[in-house]
Amino acid sequence: MLNRYPLWKNLMVILVIAIGLLYSLPNLYGEDPAVQISGTRGQEVKTAELGDVQTLLAENNLPLKSIVLENGSILARFNNTDDQLLAKDKITEKLGNNYSVALNLAPATPKWLTDIGGSPMKWGLDLRGGVRFLMEVDMNTALTKRQEQLQDSLRTELRKEKYQYSAIRSADNFSTQVTLTKQEQLSDAQRFLRKQHPTLDIKEISNNTLSLGLSDSALAEARDQAIEQNLSILRRRVEELGVSEPVIQRQGAERIVVELPGVQDTARAKEILGATATLEFRLVNPNANLDAAARGMVPSDSEVKLDRHGNPVVLYKRAVLGGEHITNATSGVDQNTSSPQVSVTLDSEGGEIMSQTTKLNLKKPMATLYVEYKDSGEKDENGKTILAKHEEVINVATIQGRFGSQFQITGIDSPAEAQNLSVLLRSGALTAPIQIVEERTIGPSLGAQNVAQGLEAGLWGLGIVVLFMLVYYKLFGIFANIALLANMVLLVGLMSLLPGATLTMPGIAGIILSVGMSVDANVLIFERIKEEIRNGRSVQQAIHEGYNGAFTSIFDANLTTILTAIVLYAVGTGPVKGFAITLSLGVAISMFTAITGTRMLVNLIYGGKRVEKLSI
Known part of the structure; x- marks a missing residue:
C-alpha cells in the first residue's frame, strides 16, 4: 500500500x-557562579580543607547554593557573581599558595541528566566569554639552560679529543669561556669547535682562552625558537584539557596569549598550562657520606637534593636522561604494591641511553628528580616576577636489570598526582619556564x-x-x-x-x-x-x-x-x-x-x- x-x-x-x-x-538550566579549589601538582584536597572553606564562608556571611568535594577538588556554587568574587578573594587569602583557587561557571544540570552524559552545549568566547591567560616566557632561564647544555657537551668533546682544559665557565651575554691548560692546543681546539658548533661565534680572548657566544641574530633566533616550542607544547596541553577552538598566539617578544572558551575546570587549566615540570633521571652517588652532605660537604661531581620528606640524597650532577626524550606517559597502579605509578615511554635515543646506563650500573641506585619553576614572590628591577627552581627527588630505586624505552616511576603520593605528572610529561616539558602574569574571566568579545x-x-x-x-x-x-x-x-x-x-x-x-x-x-x-x-x-x-x-x-x-x-x-x-x-x-x-x-x-x-x- x-x-x-x-x-x-x-x-x-x-x-x-x-x-x-x-x-x-541541559541547555535550559543555565550555569551557577562557582569557585573551584584544587591542590597544586595534582594533590587532592581533603575533607579538612572542605570544612575550613565552609567555616570561612559562614564567618563572612557568604551564602552557598551548594559545596561538594569531588575528584580531589572543591566546587562551591553561589547565587550571584558578587558573592563568588568575594569568596574567591577570602579563600585565596586563607589557603595560600598551596592551592589553586579559580573562578568558574558550573552547569546547573540536574544529576539525573549528568548521570546519562547530558551536558550543555559549549559556547565560544564571542558568545559567553571564558578565561584568558597572558603568559610570559622567562627567556633568561631558557638561554641559561642552553648555555649549561653547551658546557656539558664541551666537556665531553674536549676530553674525547684529548684537549686539556682548566676551566669552562659562563660569561656575559650567555657566552661560554674555555680555558685550556696548554697554549699550543688553542688553534687546533678552535678549529675543532668551529667544526662541531658552526652556529657559534668562536674567538680567542687570550693566549689560552676561547670565547663561544651567540651573535645578535642567533640570540634572536634562539628566543623565537623558545617561543615557538612553548606555543607547540601549550597547544598539546590544551588538547589534553579537551578545550575546543582555543586561541593560542604570540604577543610581543616574550608573551603568549591563551583564550579558553567553555572550560569547566579553570583551576586545572591554570595548573596544567602554567606548569613547567619535567623529570631528570640521575644516578645516586653511593660513596657519599650523608652526614657530611647534610653539612654541605659533597664531591665536586655531585650535589645534594632533598626528597619530599626533607631527607638529603646525593646525586651526580650529570643527568642520565632528561624529559625531552619522553614521548608518552600514562598513569596507573603498581600491581604488586597497589600504589600509584607513571609508565614512561622514551624515544629511540633516550631508550638507547637508558639501556646502556642500566647495563653499566646494575644493582646501583638511580633517582627520579622532579624539576619545576615556581613564583618566588620577588620581582626584578623591571617588575617581572622572579621564578625559583624547585627540585625534589620523587623516588630512588635500585637498578635490578637492563631496561630500555619503557619503564615505570613509583613513589608518587596519590593517583591525582600521577595523572597530573603523566599529562605534563606527555604534552612535553616547556623549553623555557613560563608564568601566568594575568588571568581574566572575560565577557563576550x-x-x-x-x-x-x-x-x-x-x-x-x-x-x-x-x-x-x-x-x-x-x-x-x-x-x-x-x-x-x-x-x-x-x-x-x-x-x-x-x-x-x-x-x-x-x-x-x-x-x-x-x-x-x-x-x-x-x-x-x-x-x-x-x-x-x-x-x-x-x-x-x-x-x-x-x-x-x-x-x-x-x-x-x-x-x-x-x-x-x-x-x-x-x-x-x-x-x-x-x-x-x-x-x-x-x-x-x-x-x-x-x-x-x-x-x-x-x-x-x-x-x-x-x-x-x-x-x-
Missing part, C-alpha cells in the same frame, strides 16, 4: 527525536547586546519562515514547521553531545543557513507533489512521486554543501571551523527531518486512504 511506513520506522523517528530532546534539555540582537534577528527570520510555510502550504506547512523544530532540537542535542563542538557566532550563522536549507528541501518536495497532481496523478501517487522524485536533487545539493563544509573544517581555524561544524551537522540532520520526518507525518494523516484533495 502506498505511503505507509512500517511500525519500526515510525518508532525509529520518534526515538531519535526523543533522544535529541533529552540531550538538549562581541558584547552581550550584539549577541542578543543576533539571536533576536535569527528568531524573527525563523518566525517569518514558519508563518510563510503555514500560509502557503497549509497542513503541509505545519508538517514542515514540525520538522524544522525537530531539526533544531536534534542539532542542539548533537552539539551538546559532541566533545569537540563549540557554538560561536559564525556557528549560529551555520545553524540559520541549515534551517533555510531544511525548509528548501520541503519546498522542493511540496512543489513536486503539486506538479504531479496537476499532471493528473492521484493523491497517493503524487505524494509518492513527490518524495521519491525530489530526493535525488535534495541529496545532491546537500552532499555538495557537506563536502564544502568538510573542506572548510580541514583548512580553516577558529570561527571558520565552528561555522563548518554547525552547517554540516545541520544539513545532514535536515535530510532526516525534512524527508523522513515529514514523510512520516504525511503518511500518518494521508497514507493508505482514499483522499480526493490535499491541504497543500
Whole structure:
C-alpha cells in the first residue's frame, strides 16, 4: 500500500527525536557562579580543607547554593557573581599558595541528566566569554639552560679529543669561556669547535682562552625558537584539557596569549598550562657520606637534593636522561604494591641511553628528580616576577636489570598526582619556564547586546519562515514547521553531545543557513507533489512521486554543501571551523527531518486512504 511506513520506522523517528530532546534539555538550566579549589601538582584536597572553606564562608556571611568535594577538588556554587568574587578573594587569602583557587561557571544540570552524559552545549568566547591567560616566557632561564647544555657537551668533546682544559665557565651575554691548560692546543681546539658548533661565534680572548657566544641574530633566533616550542607544547596541553577552538598566539617578544572558551575546570587549566615540570633521571652517588652532605660537604661531581620528606640524597650532577626524550606517559597502579605509578615511554635515543646506563650500573641506585619553576614572590628591577627552581627527588630505586624505552616511576603520593605528572610529561616539558602574569574571566568579545540582537534577528527570520510555510502550504506547512523544530532540537542535542563542538557566532550563522536549507528541501518536495497532481496523478501517487522524485536533487545539493563544509573544517581555524561544524551537522540532520520526518507525518494523516484533495 502506498505511503505507509512500517511500525519500526515510525518508532525509529520518534526515538531519535526523543533522544535529541533529552540531550538538549541541559541547555535550559543555565550555569551557577562557582569557585573551584584544587591542590597544586595534582594533590587532592581533603575533607579538612572542605570544612575550613565552609567555616570561612559562614564567618563572612557568604551564602552557598551548594559545596561538594569531588575528584580531589572543591566546587562551591553561589547565587550571584558578587558573592563568588568575594569568596574567591577570602579563600585565596586563607589557603595560600598551596592551592589553586579559580573562578568558574558550573552547569546547573540536574544529576539525573549528568548521570546519562547530558551536558550543555559549549559556547565560544564571542558568545559567553571564558578565561584568558597572558603568559610570559622567562627567556633568561631558557638561554641559561642552553648555555649549561653547551658546557656539558664541551666537556665531553674536549676530553674525547684529548684537549686539556682548566676551566669552562659562563660569561656575559650567555657566552661560554674555555680555558685550556696548554697554549699550543688553542688553534687546533678552535678549529675543532668551529667544526662541531658552526652556529657559534668562536674567538680567542687570550693566549689560552676561547670565547663561544651567540651573535645578535642567533640570540634572536634562539628566543623565537623558545617561543615557538612553548606555543607547540601549550597547544598539546590544551588538547589534553579537551578545550575546543582555543586561541593560542604570540604577543610581543616574550608573551603568549591563551583564550579558553567553555572550560569547566579553570583551576586545572591554570595548573596544567602554567606548569613547567619535567623529570631528570640521575644516578645516586653511593660513596657519599650523608652526614657530611647534610653539612654541605659533597664531591665536586655531585650535589645534594632533598626528597619530599626533607631527607638529603646525593646525586651526580650529570643527568642520565632528561624529559625531552619522553614521548608518552600514562598513569596507573603498581600491581604488586597497589600504589600509584607513571609508565614512561622514551624515544629511540633516550631508550638507547637508558639501556646502556642500566647495563653499566646494575644493582646501583638511580633517582627520579622532579624539576619545576615556581613564583618566588620577588620581582626584578623591571617588575617581572622572579621564578625559583624547585627540585625534589620523587623516588630512588635500585637498578635490578637492563631496561630500555619503557619503564615505570613509583613513589608518587596519590593517583591525582600521577595523572597530573603523566599529562605534563606527555604534552612535553616547556623549553623555557613560563608564568601566568594575568588571568581574566572575560565577557563576550562581541558584547552581550550584539549577541542578543543576533539571536533576536535569527528568531524573527525563523518566525517569518514558519508563518510563510503555514500560509502557503497549509497542513503541509505545519508538517514542515514540525520538522524544522525537530531539526533544531536534534542539532542542539548533537552539539551538546559532541566533545569537540563549540557554538560561536559564525556557528549560529551555520545553524540559520541549515534551517533555510531544511525548509528548501520541503519546498522542493511540496512543489513536486503539486506538479504531479496537476499532471493528473492521484493523491497517493503524487505524494509518492513527490518524495521519491525530489530526493535525488535534495541529496545532491546537500552532499555538495557537506563536502564544502568538510573542506572548510580541514583548512580553516577558529570561527571558520565552528561555522563548518554547525552547517554540516545541520544539513545532514535536515535530510532526516525534512524527508523522513515529514514523510512520516504525511503518511500518518494521508497514507493508505482514499483522499480526493490535499491541504497543500
